[in-house]
Amino acid sequence: MxxxxxxxxxxxxxxxxxxxxxxxxxxxxxxxxxxxxxxxxxxxxxxxxxxxxxxxxxxxxxxxxxxxxxxxxxxxxxxxxxxxxINGSVILASPCVSTSIWNGSTWSTGTPNLTTEAILDANYDTSSNGNIQACSLTVSSNFDLTITNNTFVEVENDLTVEANANIYVASQGAFVQNDDLGTITYNGTIEVEKVTAPPTNNWYEYTYWSSPVVGEDIDGGLTDAKSNRRYLFNAENFLDSTAETNNNNATIAGQDNIDDNGDDWANVSGTTIMEAGIGYASMHDPVGFTGPGSAPYQFSYSFEGAFNNGVISVPIYRNDSENNDINWNFIGNPYPSAIDADLFLAANSNISTSVAGSGYINGAIFLWSQNTLPSATTNGNEPLNFSNDDYSIINASGETTGGDGTTAATLSNSNRAISSGQGFFVAFSDGAIPISTTGDISEGVITFNNSMRVTDVAANSVFFKGTSSKNTNIADKLWINLTSEVGVYNQILIAYVNGATNEDDGLTFDATKHPANAGAALYSTIGDSNKKFAIQGKAVESINEEEIINLGFTNYINNEIPYTLSIDKLQGDFLNNNTVYLKDNLLNITHNLSDGNYNFTSETGAFTDRFEVVFKEENTLTVDDIINNESAFQIIQHDSDRVTFKTGTSATLKSIAIYDLFGRKVYQFKGGNSSETFNIPNIKTGIYLAKAELSTGVIITKKAIKR
Known part of the structure; x- marks a missing residue:
């Protein structure tokens, strides 16, 4: 100096x-x-x-x-x-304290760790040689690094890929850099393979993507997708000011979660560069569904280029010309590894209503998992539209499975994960202060960084099937499934978690759904709100024996089919130590759902108050033990198909309905006297329920056995 x-x-x-x-x-x-x-x-x-x-x-x-x-x-x-x-040169000292060189069979100074500079002077395959953790990593010229499924490479700082060197990352493999300032010197080839998961059954099913590499274009990354079925989402254009009815362009006041004029999705050309952190949707070319093999299919896609790394900022938008809709934005995991969904939400949903830059999105993630067939009666901007019920949802209350019965992966720390290459939807909060506003369009930003990345290999399998289990946890959570033999799958979650109230707390705790006018759907309700919820967060102190959870049900399948309500899984001290009952208010039946599933049928329509979940057995009927009140209501079978229904009071019979034990209505009669005799032909032997409504308004249900 x-x-x-x-x-x-x-x-x-x-x-x-x-x-x-x-x-x-x-x-x-x-x-x-x-x-x-x-x-x-x-x-x-x-x-x-x-x-x-x-x-x-x-x-x-x-x-x-x-x-x-x-x-x-x-x-x-x-x-x-x-x-x-200050004369001379300042040379940045290497943060690595030692060096180990791979020669094809051994490491020169032992297995590297996050303080070791690792140099591959021979081919390396993680399936046979093990995961790599290194301070920095060099793949020398003419050699290959293969990161296979269920393995990972973790580098603290810099990656160098020399000329003619190659890195291949399999669909469920992971490459993680920890330092946001870590560099990638790239003179060889880097390829990340992603396989569609869950498997696709039909050519019209969409997959949501996000590129894990720099500079890949649509033709390169989505090569095998149908060229006119590759899309991005323009959040600036999304506006939901009215609700359509039955996909017929007639509208009513309210929202249906569909863009009013259909200019939100835009086709992308093959030369479009896939930007880091942006979501893309594509449909696989129908040729792939002609075989070999049979459905369900899995298809491989390849992304080539230097890995995305470090802090990645993604602009998001909301259209403030309508304040009652959800401000959807389509983004994606930009890295060649899974990310921790909970860390992502923590970094991006800490919303301030007075200061810009503290967080912009509501605390929920929506992952596409198509199951319901596209329908002409489902609202949308096409002749046939998909159901919005088929999203898997992650928020602060918990997570629900998607339409095909799959759910987000869980990390070893119990946080949730989003796999590499996965596109997903988030919502720009109306309460967030934007970075800038032009006309009605406000702009915010989503931030990804390396601290969100995980080496947990199970998290990179995109999704895995949910399993039934009973876990004792601080939070009491109950997952209920609606299923049928014709492929209906719907799940809801009721979660008693810190921070939630019994009111509508927004997407962070209470995630809404918009059942289509096709198929069948289950949801919960909150008070007098007309919203339907896939996830409902509730105050921790509200779970007790007096608790009542209201469930709604929609059915737009014309054929009469049996449905099943079941507990998928539950957790928490209260739920593990108390019986869960399902009340069917239509049939006046209380069923022990902890002991077994509940089967029923339904007419078409929306039924907002047919079912309730309760935690104590009330003075209602059960399927196994139906109260026979001989003095109030008698059923007399004659030798022929004639049956007499008789009240033991001065009240008259207003109506009588006959149900089988699946809840299917097999006969309906109108009365007017205290005793009525009806002809009931073609009824099989077995147990039935007769539900009588008296002129006094009293409803009596009684078991009848057809011999």
Whole structure:
């Protein structure tokens, strides 16, 4: 270091040069007699090497004669006109403390770890040689690194891929860089393979993608997708001001979760570069469904380019010309590894209503998992439209499975995950302060960073089938499934979690659904709200024996088919130690759902109050033990198909309905007297339920056995 300084006649007579490399200042040079005419000093800094922290210099001048004395750093005329020059070069010290070289069979200094520089001077396959953890990694020229399914490579800092070297990452493999400032020097080939999962049954099923590499275009990444069925989503254009009825262009007030004029989805050309963090949707070419093999199919897609790495910012938008709709944005995991969904939500949903930049999205993630057939009666902008019920949802209350019975992967720390290459939807919060606003369009930003990335290989399998289990956890959570033999699958979650209330808390705790006018759907309700919920968060203290959970049900399948309601899984002290009952208010039946599934049938339509979940057995009927009140209601079978129904009071029979034990209505009669006889032909032997409504409004249900 060259430094020139002087003092006034009464200025400081002594000066020290001090340095701090991270543990406090120490003196490296002392001038015991500072000259008023100026001095040039050269200080040797060669002893300071291998320092990874910031170096701070300071000059401490003292021993002045009077308070008004001065000390000046003079200008040097050559070469910079500044009074301090540090000569020589500053070389950044490697953060790696050792080096290990792979020769094809062994590591030169032992298996590397996150403090070791790893060099591959031979081919390396993680399936046979194991996962790699390294401080930095070099794949030498002409060699291959293969990261197979269920394995990973984790690099703390930098990656170098030399000329003619190759890295291949299988669909369920993972490559993770930890330092956001880590570099990728890329002169060879990097390829990330992704296989469609869950498997697709039909050519019209869409997959949601996001590119894990830099610079890949649509033709390269989505090569085998149908060329006119590759889309991106324009959030600026999404506007849901009215609700369509029955996909017939007639509208009513409210929202149906569909863009009003259909300009939200846009076809993308093959030369379009897939931007990091942006979601893309595609349909596989129908040729792939002609065989070999049979459905369900899985198709392989390949993305080539340098890995995306570090902080990635993705713009998001909301159209404020309507404030009652959901401001959807289609984004995706930009990395060649899974990310922790909970860390992603924590970083992006901490919303401030007064300061821009603190968070922009509601705390929910929506993952597409198609199961319901496209229908002409489902609202949308096409002749046939998919059902919005088929999304798997993650929020602060929990997660639900998608339309095909699959759910997001869970990490070893119990957090949820989003796999590499996965596109998904989030919602720009109406309460967030935007970065900028142009007209009705407000802009925010989504941030991804390396701290969200995980090496947990199970998390990178896209989705896995949910399993029934009973787990004791702090939070009581109950998952209920609606299924049928014709492929209906719907799941809801009721979760008693900290932060939630019994009111509508928004998507962070209460995730809505919009059942299509096709198929069948299950949902929960909140108070007088007309919203339907796939996930409902509730206050922790509200779960007790008096708790009532209202369930709604829609059925738009014309054929009469049996449905099943069942507990998929549950957790928590209360739910593990109390019986879960299902009340069928239509049949006046209470069923022990903890002991077994409940089967029923239904007419078409929407039924907002047919079912309730309760936690104590009330004075209602059960399928196994139906109360026979002989004095109130009698059933008399005659030798023929004639049956007499008779009340034991002055009340008359207003109506009588006959149900089988699946809940299917087999006969319906109108009455008017206290005793009515009807002909009931073609009824099989077995147990039936007769539900009588009396003129007093009392409803009596009684078991009848056809012999």
């Amino acid at each position: 060259d430094i020139r300084y002087d003092r006034s006649g009464e200025g400081p007579k002594r000066a020290e040069i001090q340095i701090n490399t991270g543990s406090g200042f120490t003196t490296i040079f002392t001038d015991a007699s500072v000259s008023p005419s100026g001095e040039n000093n050269n200080i040797d800094l060669s002893s300071f090497s291998g320092i990874t922290n910031t170096i701070t210099f300071r000059i401490y001048a003292y021993n002045s004669d009077t308070q008004g004395g001065t000390f000046d750093i003079e200008e040097l005329t050559v070469p910079t006109d500044k009074g301090i020059i």
